[in-house]
Amino acid sequence: MPHPLAPLLLDASDPNALAEGVWPAGTERVDGALRIGGADVREIAAQHGTPFLLVDEMVARGRARRIREAFEAAFPAVDVYYAGKALLTADVARWMRAEGLRIDVCSGGELAIALRAGVEPEAIGFHGNNKSESVIAAGVEAGVGTFVLDAPIEAERVAAAAERAGRVQRVRLRVSVGVHASTHEFLATSHEDQKFGVPIDEVPELVARIRELPSLELVGLHSHIGSQIFDADGFAESARRLLALHAELGATAPLPELNLGGGFGIAYTAADSPEPIEAIAERLAAAVRDAADHVGIPVPRIAIEPGRWIVGPAGVTVYTIGTVKPVRVDDGTRTYVSVDGGMSDNARPALYGAQYSARIANRSSDAEPALARVAGHHCESGDIVVDAEWLPADVAPGDLLAVAATGAYCHSLASNYNATPRPPVLAVANGEVRTLVRRESLDDVLSRDVGLRPEAEPATAPTPSHVASIDQGDA
Structure with a gap:
């Protein structure tokens, strides 16, 4: 019987499967783990930490070439501009x-x-x-x-x-x-x-x-x-x-x-x-x-x-799962899977209900599918990364979770909400990974707060007379 909370078009047949056209071309599982652009995401996470946005350079360049050639074949004269706002x-x-x-x-x-x-x-x-x-x-x-x-x-x-x-x-x-x-x-x-x-x-x-x-x-x-x-x-x-x-x-x-x-x-x-x-x-x-x-x-x-057509499918965001929490609702149970990122690195679901696909990235599993909602770590009930997805029922803290098609409008819209440093943008080509945009540090985030500079004088609390004048409308 279908899960009462699952969207009708959400396929529960194999929670390890990688839908063609959603994940970067050539993405595969090797020994259960995702390999993108020839690189093992476990090794990337070990070296760079999570979360990170990984862009397959060959996929992005191939899609740029494909759309240019498609329009050049269709029109006698054409210019193709890459919409930089995407990434x-x-x-x-x-x-x-x-x-x-x-x-x-x-x-x-x-x-x-x-x-x-x-x-x-x-x-x-x-x-x-x-x-x-x-x-x-x-x-x-x-x-x-x-x-x-x-x-x-x-x-x-x-x-x-x-x-x-x-x-x-x-x-x-x-x-x-x-x-x-x-x-x-x-x-x-x-x-x-x-x-x-x-x-x-x-x-x-x-x-x-x-x-x-x-x-x-x-x-x-x-x-x-x-x-x-x-x-x-x-x-x-x-x-x-x-x-x-x-x-x-x-x-x-x-x-x-x-x-x-x-x-x-x-x-x-x-x-x-x-x-x-x-x-x-x-x-x-x-x-x-x-x-x-x-x-x-x-x-x-x-x-x-x-813009999106070129870089969207080339990008995958990888998180680490922190908590897994089954939540009972009137129509059944939904598993909330919380990760170490969220609306600060992908604002699209919160902005307009964008839908995404997710998979456990560090292993495959024979466990039964469980309906999951991937949530971020921010202090907002609307901080949802993936609204509904079938994941293996043994999904656990410490697993890596990959979200597909995040190459466009994720890094571009990223913020420091809750004073969260923004993740890096990495590129992979033929198994080699390099940094395009480095991870922000907490010092980067705090550096713009003038009150935190060593030479800054402590703020003075208002005196009762100040408060009284404000209350009287004199400020």
Whole structure:
């Protein structure tokens, strides 16, 4: 009889199995233990401690190459930007450039990582809303290839920065096309009531203003309809709407490019079934050709911005189990398995109920499957890493637990909640492990607290008179 608390699509047949497409390609069990990229996770844990994020370099680079080749085969001209917000380190940026991808950044910090990693400024696209004037100036002065304008005021700000720098800055305009992607509400970014982009009916007036500014060159429109999208339908509809606008605007001045954004989905669990990226590229190319033919224009140069699709499946987070606690509820018993990380290294489940897959990593087991919920160590009831998973019933303190598909938006969203140092990011290639981002120490976390510096004077407690004045509203 099915467990009353288990999701219907959760497979209990083998709690040791590694679902294809969820774990990094080539992951296997050797003597019961997980081997990722040719390296034994037990040895990595012994050397580096837990938790850690392990990224299979060959998988990440292979997926970058695969998506670039898929879109190059489907379109006559295409640029693939790696969306750095998914996971950006110096080495990751270099991997992406080596595989022929450009880099998309959306903050001053991400820009600094890319530049210091040696990424050519002209290969960088600068994204995001509410870019500060100082960040815009830094990007313009560095020679960033393209800015994506998100609001009318950004046109003025980028134009002013470009004029001061004595250059003409290439820009795209982000358009809110009104397509609701088939994804979580918090991940859908191109419907009408949200912070990104310019409503489609306001675009012609803003484009006219951009074209009046001599220090700007408008090269195309941009749209991003959301994230974790499993098929091409939303992208195709967005492309149709954009191309109609593109044709209208291109009738009066050149408009050579069209950026269709990113958001291609991946499998986090065996129940997920994203369409192969080659099929998405082909279907999207067909929709773009049809739309271009309909409005009587050639297919423009296309750009896309994948991030999660490239690095998500390449990453695995490994924890150590601390406590195992069966909890009786009305409909049965759920086993709470607590690990030495949590929402500080993976905020996605707490942010929007993201689902993940987990396996014991240091051994296999013949024990019966038990329904488990993987919890973090933080002082929050919502600190859940994996909401529901079948693990062997003999799961025990000291076991290593691996959570798949954590390469994207885990390190990027990591925090120091509960004064917890952030874990390292490690890379593995052909059995060799190296550090991309070192583990934070407790000293790192405490170093920003000025009151803990040796020269800091102890804080003075308020006197009763101070308290009285505050109570009287004089403070």
